[in-house]
Amino acid sequence: MYKYLLFFFYFSLFGNIDEMEVFLTRKEEKKTLYLSPIKIQNSELSSKYINEITETLRFDLEHLEKILLLPKNVLEKQASFFQIQPILQGNLLLFKIQTFSGNVEFPPITLAGNIDEDRRTIHQTLDAFYQKYFHTKSILTTKLLYTIRKKVGEKKWVSEIWSADFDGQNAKGVIQDEHYHLFPCAIPYSQEFLYVSFKTGTAKIYSSNSQEPYITLVGNQILPSITKDGSKVAFISDAAGRPDLFMLEKGNKPIQLYSYPRSTNASPCFDPTGKKIAFVSDKDGAPRIYVISVPDIFGKRPETFLISKKNRENTCPSWSSDGAKLAYSAKTEGIRQIWTYNFETGEEEQLTMGRENKENPTWSIDNSHIVYNTEENAELYLLNSNTKKTEKLTKGPGHKRFAVWQTY
Amino acid sequence: MKHLLKAIFMLTLLASCQRSSTETWEDVKTAGRCIKQGVYSLWGDYEESKEIANSSDFKGPGDQDFIALEEKDLYTEYTQTDTAIAQAKLPDSELPAFLSSKSSPFSPVHFATDDHVIRERQDLITVEKIARYLKKNPKQCLKVEGHCDKRASSAYNMALGMRRANHLRVLLIKKGIDYSRIYTVSYGKEKPVAAGNDSKAYAQNRRSEFKFFTKD
Numbered sequence: 001m002y003k004y005l006l007f008f009f010y011f012s013l014f015g016n017i018d019e020m021e022v023f024l025t026r027k028e029e030k031k032t033l034y035l036s037p038i039k040i041q042n043s044e045l046s047s048k049y050i051n052e053i054t055e056t057l058r059f060d061l062e063h064l065e066k067i068l069l070l071p072k073n074v075l076e077k078q079a080s081f082f083q084i085q086p087i088l089q090g091n092l093l094l095f096k097i098q099t100f101s102g103n104v105e106f107p108p109i110t111l112a113g114n115i116d117e118d119r120r121t122i123h124q125t126l127d128a129f130y131q132k133y134f135h136t137k138s139i140l141t142t143k144l145l146y147t148i149r150k151k152v153g154e155k156k157w158v159s160e161i162w163s164a165d166f167d168g169q170n171a172k173g174v175i176q177d178e179h180y181h182l183f184p185c186a187i188p189y190s191q192e193f194l195y196v197s198f199k200t201g202t203a204k205i206y207s208s209n210s211q212e213p214y215i216t217l218v219g220n221q222i223l224p225s226i227t228k229d230g231s232k233v234a235f236i237s238d239a240a241g242r243p244d245l246f247m248l249e250k251g252n253k254p255i256q257l258y259s260y261p262r263s264t265n266a267s268p269c270f271d272p273t274g275k276k277i278a279f280v281s282d283k284d285g286a287p288r289i290y291v292i293s294v295p296d297i298f299g300k301r302p303e304t305f306l307i308s309k310k311n312r313e314n315t316c317p318s319w320s321s322d323g324a325k326l327a328y329s330a331k332t333e334g335i336r337q338i339w340t341y342n343f344e345t346g347e348e349e350q351l352t353m354g355r356e357n358k359e360n361p362t363w364s365i366d367n368s369h370i371v372y373n374t375e376e377n378a379e380l381y382l383l384n385s386n387t388k389k390t391e392k393l394t395k396g397p398g399h400k401r402f403a404v405w406q407t408y
Numbered sequence: 409m410k411h412l413l414k415a416i417f418m419l420t421l422l423a424s425c426q427r428s429s430t431e432t433w434e435d436v437k438t439a440g441r442c443i444k445q446g447v448y449s450l451w452g453d454y455e456e457s458k459e460i461a462n463s464s465d466f467k468g469p470g471d472q473d474f475i476a477l478e479e480k481d482l483y484t485e486y487t488q489t490d491t492a493i494a495q496a497k498l499p500d501s502e503l504p505a506f507l508s509s510k511s512s513p514f515s516p517v518h519f520a521t522d523d524h525v526i527r528e529r530q531d532l533i534t535v536e537k538i539a540r541y542l543k544k545n546p547k548q549c550l551k552v553e554g555h556c557d558k559r560a561s562s563a564y565n566m567a568l569g570m571r572r573a574n575h576l577r578v579l580l581i582k583k584g585i586d587y588s589r590i591y592t593v594s595y596g597k598e599k600p601v602a603a604g605n606d607s608k609a610y611a612q613n614r615r616s617e618f619k620f621f622t623k624d
Contacts, residue, residue: 149598157598180598183563201506201551202498202593203566217474219495220593222566236567238574238592239474241492243567246474254474259492261485264524266567280564282522287564299478315561329561336561359561375558401562 030068034080035061039087049115050088056119057086059167060126063384065368066134097129116170123165139364142166143406144371145174145184145193146380148398152178161195163406166364168380168393175208185224186406193406194224194233205235217246217254223267227274232294234268234277245279247294255298269317278307278317278326286312289328289341307341310348314339316360320367327351327361327370327385338372338383351388362404373401489525491578496588502549502623506591509551509621514538516615517576521557524571526579535576538618539583552576553617554594557610562596569594576616589623
């Protein structure tokens, strides 16, 4: 009996072990920050406007990864690492910043009296402050690209591409016409982006800088994902007769990367190195998320590594920019929730709760936040991946979906 | 023999103890599907896994404008319900006609949840009728739309709708319609016809629609 047990352990140890590259980040302690109520000295700005400015300051500081913003009524402000006292003199917003090592000079902001413009200025100013102390960019100056689906007329729907600041403000239409556009895909460090349009009657991938399809291929192309250096695009196409995973490297023919009998494949997502792709496939029954390595030689189906094991119906994978985690949507007790998979520990963690279906998670550049959309009320939400605190970013008519972060 | 059986039992027990109940249940269902296919084939029902007789079973373009996978099982397994035939290029000159393709007198066909194969007799008759219509009207071309119900994510549904449309396309090609006369598009769950949250509405939305246009 024991001989057989030994056999079992022997085969477990020397069985097929997939090697996965893991990027480890050191967790640093957050620096506490106390934001004093704004001191008003001779300002003609309305109290409503001043409240908006204050709320913008708080929102921004709350979403700085390395800062812990203390609650408004905390009494131990003397113990906080940073103390910020905003002072409004006329339309000049000054900051008195104290740290343990003394007072800090900070350039004032001239408020224009236009809330959208002033919000943007506050984002830039606080991002500069954050970069000075932590030597890394924050999410404050990043933008979101997303789609808004609207009804025009009795039976017709359009889907437009919109852009907004990371807080959902300053929203403006980027591609607005009578057609149906979906799945924006930000090209890193560029204002250019890819998206899918049905304007020619079939689904094709376009660049925001051109009217011609980005990929010359028969059939339909959907769900693009691009590498960090912009050299490769993964997408789903039925060019070969099934929804298969394809890849296009600049200057080369598209490659049919993955197909499987009787399977539907969807939602490819490159890892930060561009050497692995996470995607959805129902090849083993319910849709699950798998990872493949991008092969050097094509023609042979790469081996898949199953990621999502806990739940049925796992979709919409999104790889964090440090490569450590994958966010995705998984059906949990009948509701689609946002989960993450940790490549280091192999653990899956549920990040959201609540009755609404959630999908299309997308990571911020510093991996601190995830934006996703709900299905029923179709709004965008900002989720802190560490605290799991969620804030609603959008409101108003139209279904907001498929958000991606833009950095440029 | 007794020791061998004991060993197999212990290995199975130890292996399944490592897995969650969800994982084990999924594996049981997969095993069940494989056993079902094996039993059916004993009775001569090779529907799911018949090897194609020869390459003329495929009617598609010879040259590919992409580098294709060469895995044999893509061309041999489940070919009754899963034949893949490459898409045809839609000439730019046909675009205006394609964009204004009109709804057909043929009613939509419907699918079971998460399925891409039509199984109802009435739907198969509809496909037969469409094939006959296309044969009688050689200048008519067809756009097949794939649609889904709202229950899975938008992205996955877009791919599943693609699957459904391609399945109908293949059925028509197998009935003798030239592959270059049939085009597909998926709308996923973007264009529901029924707004409810019940099984009836879901069933109505899981469909393929047919639209015709005339080629010059």
